[in-house]
Amino acid sequence: MVKIGISHGDLAGISSEILVKSVKKLPKAIYIIYGSSKAIQKAQTLLNEKFDLIQINKPEEAKKEGFYIIDLFDEDIQFGKPSVKSGKASVLFLQNAVRDILDKKLNALVTMPISKEWIMKAGFKYAGHTDYLADVSNIKEYAMILFCNKLKVGLITTHIPLKDVPKNISKEKIISKIRLINEELKQKFCIKNPKIAVLGLNPHASDNSNIGDEEEKIIIPAINQLKNEGINLIGPLSPDTAFINRKDFDIYIAMYHDQGLIPLKMLCFRKAVNMTFGLPFIRTSPDHGTGYDIAGKGIADESSFLYAVKIAKRLINKSC
Incomplete structure (x- = not known):
């Protein structure tokens, strides 16, 4: 039992x-x-x-x-x-x-x-x-995941002040967390080839480095390496429009807490679950x-x- x-x-x-x-x-x-x-x-x-x-x-x-x-x-x-x-x-x-x-x-x-x-x-x-x-x-590696039947979200950073987010994301952290999330989606949710959407950090995903440069220096290099490893992902997506086509993806990777949880809780408040991968x-x-x-x-x-x-x-x- x-x-x-x-x-x-x-x-x-x-x-x-x-x-x-x-x-x-x-x-x-x-x-x-x-x-x-x-x-x-x-x-x-x-x-x-x-x-x-x-x-x-x-x-x-x-x-x-x-x-x-x-x-x-x-x-x-x-x-x-x-x-x-x-x-x-x-x-x-x-x-x-x-x-x-x-x-x-x-x-x-x-x-x-x-x-x-x-x-x-x-x-x-x-x-x-x-x-x-x-x-x-x-x-050493774990990820905070929240999901409902309409949306799954994984977080790169969790409970830290917004001002500390940029210095707490790195190419290595993004790569290791997405590797873990990709594998856990296969094992725990039986998704053979997870489709992963990666959000940018800045408005409009920096608009070609015109609004910050974290995308160019950190997020895009991480995405390119993961793609070379065969992981099925796209990004960095502009966070303000990324969730419109949510049925196209198995999970979204957000750079910080509220970036991912605001859309999730608008769609599924009281009907979502928090889970720790890893x-x-x-x-x-x-x-x-x-x-x-x-x-x-x-x-x-x-x-x-x-x-x-x-x-x-x-x-x-x-x-x-």
Whole structure:
């Protein structure tokens, strides 16, 4: 039986509500939540929704389909009121879940939203899930991918200030990330010859170096080398028009976070999934954040989480 681990995320956010709303809609599997039973119980009361949640100490104890919890935090945290305490708790959940998936006690991991602000205030040295997962997995190359049924986007840089983007892209980085993305699309999504669109960094992809020169000096040389290796790609494309013909491509490679995620979330908000390519295990996540502003109101949308679980389960059972 497939075992899917779920890190509870920030208890002050909407994760507990989403988990409770999702139980009756999830496909059959063993689900192990690394989190707080107290928070789940609060969400059950909020939504007037009850289900059996079996407490265990380790994944090996879960032997039949259903919902289990490894209870790691017994303090009360109010929905909508994040703190250093909620930040520490979300890190604790993540660390325990990652330990078990690295030990191959889980088949996949779905990570619920955490707050970059509060995990860092709690002493966590990483800006989010992706860098942490790559570090503890001892991998040098990885890529943040977000996708829905209408669009896939890969990022060259992730959670850094916009002013730092130009100095954080290089020919070598673009080449290594696109190589990885190309191979993962083949292996995980069974796409035999991925069609990859590479965006420029500057408006109009620099308009022949009239608006910046990163395209000429960095992006075009990287594209040419990858083409010589037989990778099927085109670019650099002008970012303002590139997504018009999105059906022509299997994935877009964006130079920075918002360049790729704005079109994705306009097309697929609440129905997209975050995934990390390059990890030695399957990890997916909803496309939204902690939702502090709506936490405890009973109105959170579980669609993205359900899609994240669906994709994780599909990847576990994939056969190209």
